[in-house]
Amino acid sequence: MYLSPKTMFFNLLTIFIFFLLSPSQSISIPKDDQNKHQNKLNNNDTSAFSLSFPLTTSPLSLSPPNTSKTFHASLVSNSKQNPTLSRRSAGGATLKTPSYNYKISFKYSMALIVSLPIGTPPQTQQMVLDTGSQLSWIQCHNKNPKPRPPPPPTASFDPSLSSTFSVLPCTHPICKPRVPDFTLPTSCDQNRLCHYSYFYADGTLAEGNLVREKFTFSRSVSTPPLILGCAKDTSDTKGILGMNLGRLSFASQAKVTKFSYCVPNRPARTGSNMPTGSFYLGHNPNSAGFQYIDLLTFGQGQRMPNLDPLAYTVVMVGIRIGGKMLKIQPSIFRPDASGAGQTMIDSGSEFTYFVDEAYSKVREEIVRLAGAKLKKGYVYAGVSDMCFDGDSMEIGRLIGDMAFVFAKGVEIVTPKEQILAEVGGGVRCVAVGQSNMLGASSNIIGNFHQRNQWVEFDLANRRVGFGRADCSRSV
Template identity: 60%
Template sequence: MNVVPPTPPVHPAGNIGASGLFERFQRFRPPTFTSIDRPKEAEYWLDRISKILKPLRCTEVEQVEPVYSISNPYKTPTKSLRAPSPRFAHPSISLSLSLSLSLSLMASLLLFLTLSLLSLPSLSSPSPSKTHLSFPLFSIPLSPSPLIASLSSNTPKTQIPRNPSPISKIPQNPSPNSKIPTISRFKYTMALVLSLPIGTPPQSQPMVLDTGSQLSWIQCKPKRLPKTPSFDPSLSSTFSLLPCNTPLCKPRIPDFSIPTSCDSNRLCHYSYFYADGTLAEGNLVKEKISLTNYQSTPPIILGCSRDASSAEGILGMNLGRLSFTSQAKIQKFSYCVPSRRNLTQRSPPVGSFLIGDNPYSGGFKYVDLMRFGAGTDNLPYLDKLAYTVGMEGIRIAGRRLNISRAVFRPDSGGAGQTMIDSGTEFTFLVEEAYNKVKQEVVRLVGPTRLKSGYAYAGALDVCVDGNVAVIERLVGEMVLEMERGVEIVVGKEQMWVPVGGGVTCLSVGSSQMLGVESNIIGNFHQQNLWVEFDVLNRKVGFGKADCSKVV
């Protein structure tokens, strides 16, 4: 949003020098560009600048010196303008005054600027030489929020949302006999994190890529902790808060997927508890996200979290209407999860996150997303916004386990769906499937090798001491069989995860221990694998890759 400056006073005639002119000029808070795809904004900018300059009585010598340059991520010839002063800084176009400004040059500058802007690609139409946008994707440990130490023990906590998103699914209309899951003691330690430039001018914010959740939210800078690297709303000209009377905040039909309320300031407030105990609460806002130096989304609805238990925000990518996928009208995206085998290296492993067509998709194999009709709206355990696929079975060490395919599909209450979730670390199976997997692993390893009565964080309960290489050889790989012959092959190295103290655990857990009623394929079992979400055609593709080499 452009700031309209007040009508400037006329200063007395006389030469006050370039520095004096510049100081006076800056006092009137000249407007900046908030977008670069609209020539109308250029006209507005020039109109406002001319109104500021007129009473300042700039001479013909004090003129504009536009510098002709470009910052183009596609490395194709494009035109833009840049000038010295940082006041008009923009990610791709900077227009400013060296306060050598000439009113007689304004008309030609307008024509030049308009032609330059029109030569830029549309926000919705990337360059034909490259039909996707690429972002580095890091597999890194989650950071504790700097807020945690400042949160008092009596901080009010709102109730768990009935349709939470990323990790758990709590029934909306539980029957008298249904079991309400509780928040697990389990805490995820690793996540897929990318940085997105948010606001105007952009501020880079780390966000967890989460295909299992809807609302995207960022850490906003609290006044009591001014040195945190969080997003500072006061520095963005496109930031706006949603008031209580926003339909989203007071919907006619309660939307349990976005639990909202009005706070004491009459602003729209949200609260999220995730199944692993992560808390995020704050205000709903509107803000732009930059996709390239010259491409940005329109203002989209985000959470601006003041109190959260992790330093990273969330990029919600599920099928919900308020997900980043839906609001940015993304028809296809994909990611490649780097191997965590070399976490001891100084720099974290780097994969890739793509928006648009994947250049490697020729070798992908696709499975259709399951469709749910209107009759499934009230199923208490079903998450209709998740990327739900039809799983057929599981093989371990080449042996197919005796598990009915019905176990991997929603039952009459919605429990049992199988979802692809980048925001969950490990794979969790409903009780019937998990028990079969556990029995087979114990048979291959031998019960004497297991740590009796041990469960890592209450969720991974098949653990061993000592040399894991022997265990890896005994168990071998696991294959998750999908419809249409699609398979996710989990290598023997990815079957086990070190949890500290010389203990290694099976990287498959029980959904019941986590407190959910779904089968969830987590990112640990998506390493060195392209996973493509074709939202338009409702299918998910998989392809093997060395994810550290595809950026």
Template identity: 65%
Template sequence: SSGGKNAAAGAGPGPYGYDYGGRFRYSMALIVSLPIGTPPQTQHMVLDTGSQLSWIQCDKKSPPEKKRVPPPSTGFDPSLSSSFSVLPCNHPLCKPEIPDFTIPTTCDQDRLCHYSYFYADGTLAEGNLVREKFTFSPSRVTPPLILGCATDSGDAEGILGMNLGRLSFVSQNKVPRFSYCVPLRNGTAANSTGKFYLGPNPNSRTFRYIRLLSFPRLQRTPNFDPLAYTVGLLGIRIGNKKLNISAAVFRPDAGGSGQTMVDSGTQYTFLVDAAYSKVREEVARLAGTKLKKDYTYGGSLDMCFDGNPAEVGQLIGQIAFQFENGVEIAVDKARNLDGVGGGVSCIAIGRSESLGVAGNIIGNFHQQNLWVEFDVTNRRLGFGQANCA
């Protein structure tokens, strides 16, 4: 998963030359490898359009003991980079009254800016805020960006925060557009690789676009995420049948609940109850005799089956998410289900409530074999059919 450079024909590089293309590893997340620091150290990061703060795993490389060779560390060693600096407590970002900086910061005993952040799934990330450059090539270096330097997150990978927040990689770096293509996952194998671009995508003339929606009035409501990529989902089709779900279910209500977000950092798709119950009802009608009774996978997926997923997929038919301009994300019937182990497969749609989320999330499972382009400059999202392997 090494990043190569890719100049898109006719598109001049933007600031810092955004015509960078590379490959990522796809297991349940999109794991990109990016060169950080001076000289660059390759860091593995989850490309996450649902979060703001980017962070890397920081650790000093311990000197090798005489007898044992330590496992090679994948973390970032700040002492080896000449462009690394820490954010002191008196930096404006360390004053928590900044309204759109949604990551709680405090001052630690070393007078450094400490952050701690709980993700929706309950995992904690904490560390210090630092500044560091991304070194895409000797002539393509970003200015120092604010990142988290996690001292002990227990995760092998960091996060590349790609939402619309002002501290995301996209915003700090003025990335005009970026895109990725999630490959089909071959079973549980962790070695599928996909492609991504920071900047123009040479295939974009074949993309079909939908608008990104913004709801300024809901900015401060507790259930609304104003930094997410929010789209207008209009309906869901199973086979040839459009389900009887009001389009209002997919748009935020007065309290901000119900927005529909495209999130590369969530694996499955999650729907609010009013939509989920209709999907489940139709699945039960089509394949009810095979549904696994009283079974939920991972606290979220409860449309699960034993036996051959292709047979079940055949009974259910294609599942499609419908948007404006006739744009659809259609998932072939052979790929409706995801194997979760032990001969069990589940339809890759869960209840948002099970995540404690008040909106709808279209996860990366339903973005397989598609170019998905986040055109930040023109506030739109593009989709293009592709073979992403």
């Protein structure tokens, strides 16, 4: 889910793209890509991508919650060849395939924005890395005259410059209604091409065609042609890199068996130097120290109305604040018969969101510890009323560390010095919101609480790994 409370009513690329993509609308408003099918990876037929994409974080904009936000990014690319990775052929023989390491600078403002080479020859496109959605899409626009060389990374994709670009006709199976696990509002346009349209909460329209295109990492390493959305709305050049468990996500189509990212802290103030983190496709050299928890998986027959079966669902057992374990039943963090209570790891959501029972317990403890400092009558973006306008270090000391506790004793700990998110105007909030205010009934662990933490999605082994790290350093 691409979910940022600062743009709660805009949240571009989130609300309908992931709300309309699934009949089981279960996640939060942005990027509810609720689809209905479990992606079954074949461990003997995997690609050998081993790529790293350093992340850079940028401060939050001070635009109001209902304002359209664009992300400004710069690209500094440096590619070099990595050692080869192995994969097995159909006959069982081990094959060596070269892999490449890419280091790309970019800004991160509430979302992880990676710059990826798409097409032949490649055009670098900025995409929001989103583990909460399935459909990947880019902004497309034919330019006249055709630029040479290909346009810079801030420009939309020009299909006319790519020799591997193709469009999907209306006769393609994906364009038919209610295809399993990818229910998409499609229609035939005047050219008999598969057309899709999405309307966002602020009235913004994103529409275009479903297409096929390659991600070209080097002359010798590229994906096969993948199904993407090619949007014609050029109001924003950012796209979505859908990375959930759906069969049409980037991870599934490219047969990526493992990926990971490390989100750095946001700068303390606007204008600060931008720290750098990393995004890996393939093996992460830091994984030896990771702690893993198993993913909960759901069969195709489990059609619960509040469940997203394609999300990275984990078993959470509790929340600890300032050394005190809150009195919350572990069942609150697990899906019930309707699917409500699901706990998912979502790179596309900035804040973390809890269902009412958990949120109320968190707020009760925050009030007990620092209630005198609360900004009275203030609700940030309609989702969080745990905000302050005093000294953040003092308030952090009053509250203490916040820990999310998962199965097998695995914890994500946010230290007291970093527990508050600056939301503008000198106001800082505990980065936890109420999921019901988003029309959701899920627990969503956002990227604010994934900072300085390796988060690895091991698809082949159906697990998620965590490892503490200084993500502002080269990792």
